[in-house]
Amino acid sequence: MEDEEKILLKGNIAIAKAAINAGCECYFGYPITPQSEIGEYLSKAMIEEGRIFIPCESELAAINMVIGAGSTGTKAMTSSSSCGIALMQEAISAMYCQQVPGVIVSVMRGGPGLGNIAPSQGDYNQACYGGGNGDYKVIVLSPSTIQESIDLTYLSFHLAFKYRCPVILLADGILGQMMEPCSINKNPYNDYDYNIEKWALNGAKNREPRNLVSLHMDLGELEKLNYDLNKKFLEIEKNEIRYEIFLTDDANIIITAFGTVARVAKTAVKQAREMGIKVGLFRPITLSPFPSNKLGNLICSNVKIVLDVEMNLGQMLKDVRSSVFGKCAVKFMGKPGGGIINSDEILEKIIDINNNIES
Amino acid sequence: MEKSIIIAGYGGQGVLFAGKLLSYAAIIENMNTTWIPSYGAEMRGGSANCSVKIANDEIGSPIINKPDILIALNIPSFNRFEKDVKKDGLIIVCASENEVTKSRDDINYFFITLKNLTKNIQLSFINIVALSAMVRKTKLLKIESLILALNKLIPKNKLHMLTSNIEAIKLSAKFVFDNKNSKVFV
């Protein structure tokens, strides 16, 4: 990170500012707690920048406007929370199929249903495995600090345009609402050439017409498209996996956690280390594609237990389990429905696990 | 070092602003900090609170269950959060001692009202007064950092109140200094 002045920003505002910096030309949204500040901020900032802001009639409208703008090669974004993101699933599946780039910011709250407005990680499955139809995948990025929210906003736009696909930036109510020192650094992908003139719609003048559609009725057409799109996702998996490891080298216990919980777990890991417990942390940053090999490779003979901690009932757990591949036991602790996990609780669990390993 | 502070009061008392000021003063002293408000439906009610952490190291959760320090800008907030304060912690109460019932003997209390100050200060400055008292009492940060932060954060439409705000900070700090007889919190 460059040495810019540190400022104090709310996560939602930081994401909005980063979107402006990333060259987001259009924002379409519908208010929902705990992310409404993104739209509120952009309702002013986008207009001042001479860009597009539309307060939409629904999340359905918002995501479909993103598709419209994305189809012309324009950087566009929407943001919402849990039940609002639920409404967008059909369109996200379509975006994948139509190969339209766009960024969706999801600031999770408690569910299911309308749930509550407390911070939660209950939409890991919604983001990574979706509610849309068909064999589709989405890039999902998970920040755990405000600075990272900024950096991953840049990355979201970058990956969306590099691979022409939807990207979900998955935060939670804590990250959206909290303030933390950060700096609005320069978008590192400013000079990247996405070759949009090769595919974007701008009128079929002196060239063959183009279409970005999601109905493919000819025999075998859709099957082939699925293979092609899957190949692209394998490429993404090869190039774009991101994760953080912390004190895992000699660890007997590895904690897996993402987003807010990962930073809470880090505190617990530090405290446990002071007590002489060999514990480390693995934090996936790309939740999809999941860094399976990276986690799997950490599980060597001295790792006895992996403890997965989430603010839900264990949605990432199956990814953790399949990465660990039976090489050691996997335990889970979590809280659903907006329950917040604190570091003392994680520490207690670590001590408990450690005692059982030793005995 | 990591200290957790809850600031609580009525909506409109400048609870959230006081928290931001504290966080910003921490940035000025090159410390890590987090700030998180109570949000959503809660903010429509009469009460408001925010949680601030200040630390030398990275901060894990910004959420505070048991604060080291409580700044209660009104008595209902005092009553609501008193039980949560950590042992040996501190409560700054914007009331006089005879207005509240203390229910703990393992924490420190410091009482301050505008009447304690040697000059007339507007009621709307109570957040600044309480915050300054806390900073001076705990020496968590320098009073100068608070003033620098105020310079940075004061909204343009309130610039004319900057001088009187700074005066409030100083008067409050002076009151704390003059009342060393109350137990000093480390």
Add this chain to the structure above:
Amino acid sequence: MEKLVYQESKCFIENFKYTFCPGCGHGYVLGIIAQLIDEFNIQGETIAVSSVGCSIFLEKFFKLDVVGASHGRSPCVATGVKRSKPNKFVFTYQGDGDALTIGFNETCHTALRGENITTICINNTNFGMTGGQASATSLPNQKTKTTPFGRDVSKYGYPIKAAEMVATCDGAAFVARCAVGSSKLYDDTKKILKKAFQNQINNVGYSFVEVLSSCPTNWGMSPVDANRHIVENVSKYYKLGVFKDITS
């Protein structure tokens, strides 16, 4: 002396084949659209937004850039296209199932925002592509796959008179209902669509044109009878005309 009596629109893909049933009204309207794109010389400046239903396969017929939309959301997709490329000509081509049944909320809000786009909505009083089920526009007593005893308005409610409703949206610039079913109606439809195109080119705002159209297969009629049904019945329930025109 040779006299040119007909020329295929340059906007059509060479040797294209319609995927419609014999006598279907879609072909007439798409033909008008192609002619207008030629007349306004905007083939290279147009981005068409397709929808879900028989209206879907625009890219199979037109030499146009086409973006598809989920069912009922093409006004939103078109909004995104137009806002990001305000100098392009953007139209949505939708059926009554898409624009008036599942997507009427989007239709109205797009009208209310006064988006400078053109919506062409084919109303054939049923869900054609899925095989003729009742849509919001099915006439009272109309027999469909899902109203086998006829649309009983006491149970299923009344048909939606969309043009009249869209005309109440202050943001709409031009709202009209026309029909294909006779050469006279066809000529009127072309005039109305021309106006709806011209409006966008003149930056007038949102134009909504509902076109009553035939669906012989699902109506269980011959193409001739279907056309007669439009003239004698459908256009009696759904009054033809211009409901709003801020340019007049």
